[in-house]
Each structure stands twice: as C-alpha cells, then as structure tokens.
Amino acid sequence: MTGLRYVYAVCRPFRAPLQVQLTGIGGAPPAVLQHHGLVAVVSTVPEGEFSEDALRARLEDIDWLATTARAHQGVIDALTTVTTPLPLRLATVFRDDSGVRSMIEAREDDFRRALDRLEGRVEWGVKVYVESEPARPAAAAPARAASGRDYLRRRRESTHAQDELWQRAETFAQSLHERLSGRAEACRLHPPQNAALSRATGRNVLNAAYLVRRADSEEFVETVDRTKDEAPGIRVELTGPWAAYSFTQEFAGNATGAGEGL
Known part of the structure; x- marks a missing residue:
C-alpha cells in the first residue's frame, strides 16, 4: 500500500469476514x-489530508471532522460484530506499515491484557432524563392568574412540583444504576450531558456505560426495558452494543491521535 496508514483499532485475528459493503476513511474498504x-485494521489515506500539519487545520473543519468520525465509527461497529476491537483515537496515523508494526510492538503487552479483559464483552450505554416540566393533562392548563398573589402561589407550586420530579428522577436513576451494575462486569459514570451540545430534551441525571458479557446482553437489555414505564416524566435511553470505549480510554481517549507516528 502507498500513502499514510490510518489505524482504526487493534484486535486479535478474526475469521468472520467484514461486511462486503463496508468502507472506511476515503471510501475504500479497510485492510488488516x-x-x-x-x-491492526487500517486504511490508506492521502498525506495531503492526514499529515500532522494538514490535520491541525482539518480538525477545525466541523463537516470534515463529522464525516471522518462517522467513517471511523462505522469500521469499529463492523469489527464489533465479528471480534473484540480496541478502538484507537480518531485520526491515529502512521507513516507506513513499519510504523504501525512498531506501535504494536511498543504496546503489545498492554494490547494483550486489554483484549484478555474484554474478550466476549460489549459496552451498553444508559441515560436517564427528566423532562423540564412535569407532564400535565391539557385540560389542567392553568387559567389566567387573578392577582399577583395568585400568580406567585402558582409559581411556587410549579417550582415545588419540578423539584419533586427532579428528586424522584435522581432516586430512580440511582436505583437503576445499582440494578444494572449488578448485571455488568464493570461500569463507568460519565458527567451528565450538556443539553445544548447533545440536543437531547430534558435534564440528564444519569449517563453511564456498562461492560456486559455478550451472553448476558439480552437479559441486560430486558432489565432496562422493564424500567422504561416505571416513572412518568422520566425517560430512559439505551444505546449499544458498542466496542468498549469507556473501558479502553488508555487507547481511545477523548483527544485525536493526529500525526501519531509521523
């Protein structure tokens, strides 16, 4: 191959073929x-776009970054169906195959330990949201306040109801987390999502990841599904199965690997 080497993930050899229609960065099928x-699962990418200097500029281009991230994630998702991948950071690039091999040798023991720990396991994400206002029937819409005192009373009642809902949601989220933790081998609590960034409605009171054996995943999903109607005004979202991003942060991280190995 010619060009730079973009590395998606490291894994053990796998026999099952990847999807025939799978494409990676630049639209070409990834190689091993x-x-x-x-x-190492890799693509060949142009130096003019993925050199260290070029990446510094590209990473400021939101559209380019989103397209690259989707292609990267697509390859990781495909790998997750056939093996246990260790995802590397977005835009981890090496000069050539020799650079990729040197990276494997330098971190070989770490890779093997992580793969042993994660073999046969996937990550599930669970988020709990409380709606910004308690749900009220349309017929119960408040009438026009008769006076300033009446208006203030209604404001206090509304604030009290909202506080009660948030407290109930936090209690529910803690109980759900304890139940799910009992069905997982490990868990990670992430900071609540910023609604302005995630564009999700409501207030995020639980943002957690759970490492679950594939064999136990159906039971884990059923446990989440059973909770979705337990608390009116509270929304539970389940995502996955994913590669174990939250449990391989020493490899995937949150920053890019721009220019690594160049």
Missing part, C-alpha cells in the same frame, strides 16, 4: 495488517 499475533 497482522503482526506478532495481533491485527
């Missing part, structure tokens, strides 16, 4: 590079 019994 085997070394020391491990596999």
